[in-house]
Amino acid sequence: MRHLIGIFLMTLLLSANDATIEVVKKADSFASLAIEDATESFETSASRQFFKNIVSDMNVLSLFNVERKHYINNYEDNSASLETRSFDYVLRYRLHKDDSGMIVVNMKFLHNESVMMEKVYKMSKKNLLVFVAHSIAYDINDLMGATPVDWMKKKVVFAKLTSPGRSEIVIADYTLTYQHTIIKGALNVFPQWADKDQRAFYYTALGGDIPTLYKMDLKTGTKIKIATSDGMLVCSDVSDDGRKLLLTMAPSGQPDIYLFDTQTQQKKRLTTYRGIDVNGQFMENNKIAFVSNRLGYPNIFSKKLNGGGVEQMVYYGRSNAACSAHNEYVVYKSRESQNEFERNTFNLHLISTKTDFIRRLTATGVNEYPRFSASGDTILFIKNYQQQSSVGVIRLQENKSFLFPLKIGKLQSIDW
Amino acid sequence: MKNVLMVSAVAALLVLSGCSSKDSSIEPYDNSGVTIQPETGGNANTEELSGEDVVVIEGTDANEMTLSALESRMKSVHFAFDKFSISPEMQDIIDTNSQLVKSDAKNYSVKLEGNCDEWGSDEYNYALGLKRANAVKSSMIRDGIDATRITMVSYGESNPTCTDKTEACWAQNRRVDFKLLP
Incomplete structure (x- = not known):
């Protein structure tokens, strides 16, 4: 009997850590949070935008029931105002400029009438204020001991189509509040961060005679030609150490996956199927996941980097044309409808190589281009729905999704 | 150029x-x-x-009108949804284009541009566009065009000729265009 109870408890424990199992948390079980604005003199529109960003970020943390009312208080008070005293937590901030013209954000986080954390953030430019909101959310999340949200402070790089045959590559925060267009003109697609520090990214230029992969160094503003290939050339994934790339190339008109060593410049062909093999993703145990039509329709497969056979990973969905991998987890895009042109057509699903569960992550629209965060607990994706292109964020453990619409253009690809 | x-x-x-x-x-x-x-x-x-x-x-610079007269005589080849096989009707278009490449355009190279409809911006869609271009290339080689004169590129869904949300429009975008290069 004791053994049976032990097995039962072990099963519960394992289930709790399995991201393919949907965990539903009730919102009313969260602590309440009020946000107080103690800004005395600052540009009104920027101040208002900052308040919205803070509210949004604190909601995305999924730790609090966030009150959206804009409360005012004095910054120096070490207790909550009469209005916010009933809240479990109070976040207070003040925007101002110091004598050198730097923008300064003071922040206090209060609980039970006492200050739990106080911090000062500085920056030179107003358009970076949204990153202060992300940093504040990150710090409070850390203070609360929740699952780290490093991805919140990272930047995303995306390509957006502005007109037929034209695109722009943009660097943004995950909410798209901050956007900086890095490359304009021609057709440049599939940007992919080159390293964890986000100091450079790879992208495919299609405006010349032949598809060309470049590496854009953000520090120097220079680009280096990495490779060319007739037909198509995409950097699908970068290894954690930044030394290896998985490329889709077609030097003889045949799209296959290649392993590219950035130090030796050597390429190794990993797939040889005469159909389509694309979208290679590094996985655990020296394996890759990839998309292939070797069964007559696009589906997700895996194989080892050092050779061996190909294994089918997904047995659900009529057309599974894109994937992202993190350790044992794979998230993939699937067409479920019998009619390929119905509205509710493409959804994201999550599987694990260690279980048979499939978790559906989206419900409406065309959901594609999933990308795991570095920690694997959050997924970034593109949603196209009713003429609107948005960046989506799925928090797997919290079972919550958030959408951040792009105002102009259509998202083509994204990485973070 | x-x-x-x-x-x-x-x-x-x-x-x-x-x-x-x-x-x-x-x-x-x-x-x-x-x-x-x-x-x-x-x-x-x-x-x-x-x-x-x-x-x-x-x-790009603006010198792209040079070959437009010849290019305008080359019709695009269209494909069925998620397919890269060539229908008999489309084969006739390829054969006609090949004749032009062998005659009036014999001094130029050919760039085959594969395209897809808007259902997906992922790599698979680009690969599908490439397979379409490659199918046309194989057919042109059978028509007697030297393979070294032909290059290919896939634009996936990023270069549509029609942006309406209709099946007829999507069908127009599943195509291979012919461009001439000096």
């Missing part, structure tokens, strides 16, 4: 307004690697953030 890529500007790098000597040690692009400094006289930390100013404007 359309196929000549020009980097017309690389501008304004790594600027931090209000930089003090303290700021100069901070990498100007990276705001994720924040610098934490203790607040004077208190327990608060200071975090400094910075942004990037790199802008690269790429474009």
Whole structure:
């Protein structure tokens, strides 16, 4: 009997850590949070935008029931105002400029009438204020001991189509509040961060005679030609150490996956199927996941980097044309409808190589281009729905999704 | 020339307004690697953030009309949804285009541009466009065109000729276009 109870408890424990199992948390079980604005003199529109960003970020943390009312208080008070005293937590901030013209954000986080954390953030430019909101959310999340949200402070790089045959590559925060267009003109697609520090990214230029992969160094503003290939050339994934790339190339008109060593410049062909093999993703145990039509329709497969056979990973969905991998987890895009042109057509699903569960992550629209965060607990994706292109964020453990619409253009690809 | 890529500007790098000597040690692009400094006289930390100013404007020159007269005589080849096989009707178009490539356009190379409908921006869609271009290339080789005269590129869904949300429009976009290169 004791053994049976032990097995039962072990099963519960394992289930709790399995991201393919949907965990539903009730919102009313969260602590309440009020946000107080103690800004005395600052540009009104920027101040208002900052308040919205803070509210949004604190909601995305999924730790609090966030009150959206804009409360005012004095910054120096070490207790909550009469209005916010009933809240479990109070976040207070003040925007101002110091004598050198730097923008300064003071922040206090209060609980039970006492200050739990106080911090000062500085920056030179107003358009970076949204990153202060992300940093504040990150710090409070850390203070609360929740699952780290490093991805919140990272930047995303995306390509957006502005007109037929034209695109722009943009660097943004995950909410798209901050956007900086890095490359304009021609057709440049599939940007992919080159390293964890986000100091450079790879992208495919299609405006010349032949598809060309470049590496854009953000520090120097220079680009280096990495490779060319007739037909198509995409950097699908970068290894954690930044030394290896998985490329889709077609030097003889045949799209296959290649392993590219950035130090030796050597390429190794990993797939040889005469159909389509694309979208290679590094996985655990020296394996890759990839998309292939070797069964007559696009589906997700895996194989080892050092050779061996190909294994089918997904047995659900009529057309599974894109994937992202993190350790044992794979998230993939699937067409479920019998009619390929119905509205509710493409959804994201999550599987694990260690279980048979499939978790559906989206419900409406065309959901594609999933990308795991570095920690694997959050997924970034593109949603196209009713003429609107948005960046989506799925928090797997919290079972919550958030959408951040792009105002102009259509998202083509994204990485973070 | 359309196929000549020009980097017309690389501008304004790594600027931090209000930089003090303290700021100069901070990498100007990276705001994720924040610098934490203790607040004077208190327990608060200071975090400094910075942004990037790199802008690269790429474009093509306007000399793309040179071959347009010949190109306008070459019809596009269209495909069924998720397919890259060539129908008999489309084969006739390829054969006609091949004749032009062997005669009036014999001094030019051919660039086959594969395209797809809007259902997906992922690599698979680009590969599908490439397989379409490759199917046309194989057919042109059978028509007697030297393979070395043919290059290919896939634009996936990124170069539609029709942007309406109709099946007829999507069908127009599942195509291979023929372009001539000197």
